[in-house]
Amino acid sequence: MSVRVVLAVVLLAGLCGCAPPRPRVVALPPLPAPSPLIDPYTACLKDLRDSRVAFEPVGEYETGGSCGIANPVRVSAAPVDWNKPGVMSCEMARTVARFEAEVVQPLALRHFGQRVVRLNHMGTYDCRTQRTTKAATAGRISEHSKGQALDLGGFGLADGTVVSVKKDWRGAGQKSEFLQAVAQASCQTFNVVLTPNHDRLHQDHLHLDIGPHRLCGY
Numbered sequence: 001m002s003v004r005v006v007l008a009v010v011l012l013a014g015l016c017g018c019a020p021p022r023p024r025v026v027a028l029p030p031l032p033a034p035s036p037l038i039d040p041y042t043a044c045l046k047d048l049r050d051s052r053v054a055f056e057p058v059g060e061y062e063t064g065g066s067c068g069i070a071n072p073v074r075v076s077a078a079p080v081d082w083n084k085p086g087v088m089s090c091e092m093a094r095t096v097a098r099f100e101a102e103v104v105q106p107l108a109l110r111h112f113g114q115r116v117v118r119l120n121h122m123g124t125y126d127c128r129t130q131r132t133t134k135a136a137t138a139g140r141i142s143e144h145s146k147g148q149a150l151d152l153g154g155f156g157l158a159d160g161t162v163v164s165v166k167k168d169w170r171g172a173g174q175k176s177e178f179l180q181a182v183a184q185a186s187c188q189t190f191n192v193v194l195t196p197n198h199d200r201l202h203q204d205h206l207h208l209d210i211g212p213h214r215l216c217g218y
């Protein structure tokens, strides 16, 4: 725009007394509501807290080779006390908590009329291959190496009674019936369940895992 034209515009504006156009007020769209989506790990930690699991998040858990845990936590109760803490993936801890609430406690009430107050496990994370008597799976990395497995040795009941896979799995009686019922129902919660019926390497515990394979060895 030339100087002459600008001058003319200014003069005209002055002559007619026109006020400069007022800026239009445009309402901004409302800010979007915070997304209800949170990342899966944060959601998992929240679920553990909501389930009254006693745990602490663990930093990186890589021990080389094919071993390591995604989103590791160290659990000491889920929510009944464990005989010792165990490191596992958050997803596995969440599954064990669900197992306790939906399988163990209802069956304990049904068989003994009382609750389980202690879970005795024999190991969680362990960087190793599978313990198996079958050549087809020999050398395969164990789900323990990924923090996706727990070896369950037994339970303690509210009145002090101890139920042990090693001592009570076989034979008749309340304890055996309870353990068999727990193992059978575990197949609904875990992907792999191995019991003393599976092979001689599982005589004293139930192996429970959430790995990619599916085997109910009850």
Ligand SMILES: [Zn+2]
Pocket: 144, 149, 150, 151, 206, 207, 208
């Ligand atoms: Zn195991």
